[in-house]
Amino acid sequence: MxxxxxxxxxxxxxxxxxxxxxFLRQSAVAAVGAGVLAACATKAEDAAQxxxxxxxxxxxxxxxxxxxxxxxxxxxxxSTAPHPTLPDTRAQADAMDAMHEKGVKxxxxxxxGKGNQVLQPRMDGRVKVYEITAREIQWEVEPGKRVKxxxxxxxxxxPQIRVREGDRVRVVLxxxxxxxxxxxxxxxxxxxxxxGVPFITQPPVKPGQSYTYEFTAPNPGSHMYHSHHNxxxxxxMGLLGAFIIEPRRPRPIEKVDVDxxxxxxxxFHGYTLNGKSFPATEPIVAKQGQRVRLRFMxxxxxxxxxxxxxMHMTVIDKDGWPQPAPWRCDTLxxxxxxxxxxxxxxxxxxxxxxxxxxxxHAESEHGMFGMVRPRTSQRPAP
Ligand SMILES: [Cu+2]
Numbered sequence: 001m002x003x004x005x006x007x008x009x010x011x012x013x014x015x016x017x018x019x020x021x022x023f024l025r026q027s028a029v030a031a032v033g034a035g036v037l038a039a040c041a042t043k044a045e046d047a048a049q050x051x052x053x054x055x056x057x058x059x060x061x062x063x064x065x066x067x068x069x070x071x072x073x074x075x076x077x078x079s080t081a082p083h084p085t086l087p088d089t090r091a092q093a094d095a096m097d098a099m100h101e102k103g104v105k106x107x108x109x110x111x112x113g114k115g116n117q118v119l120q121p122r123m124d125g126r127v128k129v130y131e132i133t134a135r136e137i138q139w140e141v142e143p144g145k146r147v148k149x150x151x152x153x154x155x156x157x158x159p160q161i162r163v164r165e166g167d168r169v170r171v172v173l174x175x176x177x178x179x180x181x182x183x184x185x186x187x188x189x190x191x192x193x194x195x196g197v198p199f200i201t202q203p204p205v206k207p208g209q210s211y212t213y214e215f216t217a218p219n220p221g222s223h224m225y226h227s228h229h230n231x232x233x234x235x236x237m238g239l240l241g242a243f244i245i246e247p248r249r250p251r252p253i254e255k256v257d258v259d260x261x262x263x264x265x266x267x268f269h270g271y272t273l274n275g276k277s278f279p280a281t282e283p284i285v286a287k288q289g290q291r292v293r294l295r296f297m298x299x300x301x302x303x304x305x306x307x308x309x310x311m312h313m314t315v316i317d318k319d320g321w322p323q324p325a326p327w328r329c330d331t332l333x334x335x336x337x338x339x340x341x342x343x344x345x346x347x348x349x350x351x352x353x354x355x356x357x358x359x360x361h362a363e364s365e366h367g368m369f370g371m372v373r374p375r376t377s378q379r380p381a382p
Contacts, residue, residue: 107279111140115151115275116242116261119159127168127214130161132183134227134239135176141269142277149269150177150237156275157263157299158241161225163217165248170214171225173205180204182211184228185243187319187339189218198229220247221320222261222295222339232301236267238275240299245320253316253326256343257290264334264356266300271361278362284354292344298334307331307357310348317341331357 121128132152139149139156152158163169173183182205184196194215198204205211223243227234242261247254265272273281286292294313296306312328319339332340355362 103279106143108281108283109143109279111143111276111280113137113140113155113275115155115157116160116263117155119153119161121163124170127170128163129170129172130159131172131174132158132241133174133176134181136178139238139269139275140280141272141275142280145277147269148237150234150239152239152241155241156238156269156272157265158225158239160242160244160261162242162244162246164246165217165220167217168214169217170212172210172212174210175205175207178207179234180206180229181227181234181239182229183213183225185213185215185223185225186337187219187221187223188215188243188245190215196228204229217245219320220245221317222297222341223320224263224297224299224339226299233268235299236265236269236301238267238269240265242295242297244295251316251322253343254293255291256293258284258286258292259295260284260292261295261297262306264296264298264300264304264306266302266304266361271356283351286344286346288346288349290346292346294342294344296332296334296338296340296342298336298338301336302358302361303333303335304361305331305333305357306354308344308352308354310350310352311344311346313342313344315340315342 119130119132121130123129134150134152135154137149137151137154138146139151140146149156161169161171171183171185173181175181180198182196182198182202185194190213193201194213195201196213202211221244223245225241225243227239240263242263244261261274263274265275269275270277276282284292284294298304308330312330313332314326314328315323315332316326317323317340320341326343332342334340
């Protein structure tokens with residue numbers, strides 16, 4: 001097979017511009033590449049492309065492939081002889097490749113706004129006080145694509161709240177949205193009246209009102225906080241964040257060089273990692289020999305099998321709970337509401353793709369979603 005030179009392709013795409021060089025130099029023998037989930041295309045566009053490329057008379061399997069076109073389908077009755085390369089086919093391939101290359105070369109692209117920034121508490125005696133204001137903002141998901149978002153403290157995801165097991169924690173919510181809201185601490189075993197569910201544990205917090213939650217941080221682990229009112233809309237619009245309770249006595253396996261939270265979402269802003277779509281997603285950088293902890297959190301409504309190239313992940317926690325024994329994988333299904341903590345031992349140097357393996361969440365005809373290598377089916381036969 002002469003059509004697959006993924007490494008060459010990825011490396012050349014990533015080494016040309018100066019910024020790329022600097023990134024790679026920085027990462028040195030770096031192991032973990034970019035989290036790449038999102039799409040240049042919206043879900044609707046993906047579907048449209050899939051439909052457009054599925055000519056009548058083609059198999060259903062082919063129609064399901066968003067990139068499939070006549071060029072890669074042998075309709076002559078099963079012969080494997082290559083088609084002669086037509087000039088216009090070649091031009092189409094070049095045009096598509098150029099779009100893909102442009103996307104990769106833009107990575108990591110600058111956008112306005114950064115979510116998931118650690119929020120420093122204000123101390124009230126021994127109580128850690130976190131103030132979060134929910135309001136409408138404009139959010140740049142990828143370069144030039146600004147969307148309406150509902151955000152905590154103008155960030156998507158909202159600011160990261162990180163406390164220690166046993167801390168007294170107060171979260172003050174201020175609602176500046178045009179509808180009522182609440183905050184639910186997902187996975188945190190709070191007293192019932194702090195659970196943040198309207199008409200079950202509290203009244204909704206009306207526009208203009210504030211509401212205070214307070215509890216002692218219980219079960220350690222990677223948790224989340226998000227709206228629990230009209231949540232399909234409110235969480236989809238961005239009212240979500242990481243709520244991490246660090247254990248009093250960490251296990252030896254938790255000693256890492258890089259601790260990275262990856263919030264996955266698939267709401268109104270498309271497929272995003274920490275509120276951004278490729279190429280505006282963030283690279284995860286480590287040196288060879290370092291250990292990276294990844295905390296996957298799915299705030300969306302779909303499953304996302306997260307796949308890392310070149311190295312395996314060692315799963316240590318599910319929803320904050322230690323696994324009976326750590327286990328290994330390279331693709332980890334993260335369902336809505338789930339949190340998975342994994343360790344990556346960065347043993348294999350290079351820039352590696354890291355993406356959701358439901359492929360329409362990560363690539364399309366128009367854009368290459370990064371260092372994901374698309375096995376471009378339009379490529380002319382050799
Ligand atoms: Cu996905």
